Amino acid sequence: MKIAAIQSDIVWEQPEANFAALRPQIAAAAAAGARLVVLPEMYACGFSMDTSRICEPPGGPSTQFLVEQARAHGVWICGSLPERAPGRERPHNTLVLSSPAGELTRYRKIHPFTFAREHEHYDAGDRFVTVEIEGLRCTLFVCYDLRFADEFWATATRTDAYIVVANWPKKRRLHWSTLARARAIENQAYVVAVNRVGVGGGLEYSGDSVVHDPWGETLVSAAGQPTTLLAELDPAVVADARAKFPVLADRR
Secondary structure: OEEEEEEOEOOOOOHHHHHHHHHHHHHHHHHOOOOEEEOOOOOOOOOOOOHHHHOEOOOOHHHHHHHHHHHHHOOEEEEEEEEOOOOOOOOEEEEEEEOOOOOEEEEEOOOOOHHHOHHHOOEOOOOOOEEEEOOEEEEEEEHHHHHOHHHHHHHHHHOOEEEEEEOOEHHHHHHHHHHHHHHHHHHOOEEEEEEOEEEEOOEEEEOOOEEEOOOOOEEEEOOOOOEEEEEEOOHHHHHHHHHHOOOHHHOO
């Protein structure tokens, strides 16, 4: 399956401006044959803590955009957004995945980034989410989750590809690149790690989006400009790597 990782610059707290910028990029990815399009964390507003200003109800504008684009282009598409369920005081940082038919899957970020006080504004999720997309088993994670290897381990045997969306600052870019490769190697799975570029909330983002294969080899990578990465992911490659070098069988 061909995937597209859209490494975008995000206009701070202006969803409509981001929707406008993303429409042609999504259309181009679909025209190139992508079946899954991945957008960064907080793709429509940036990593803002001003939840009273930016949070949306389920089915809000940022979710509607994903559904509209999925249906328009006949693709799967995902990106995270600040979503507050009815009756909750605080939103979740929710990675929303739309099928081509507009059916939704949600993963709520398990680890809010306490260093940036995200935990004071967003509630933590409490369950892993793995979804099969056209024969490829994909497990969803958001940004800071990448640092917690045990959660990737816990889902490895039912996963072909980890989808990790992020707003990961430039100052810790070495951590981002090292951890993404490590998660691929230790779990013998693809890692699709999609980060933003530009400046938002006083932080600079270097992108460095990447797709690693189950051996940790880099299939495609990006530097610090808006771009789209395309890569072919095949579950048979995962099965072959695990058969030839059965690391997961020795995990305790």
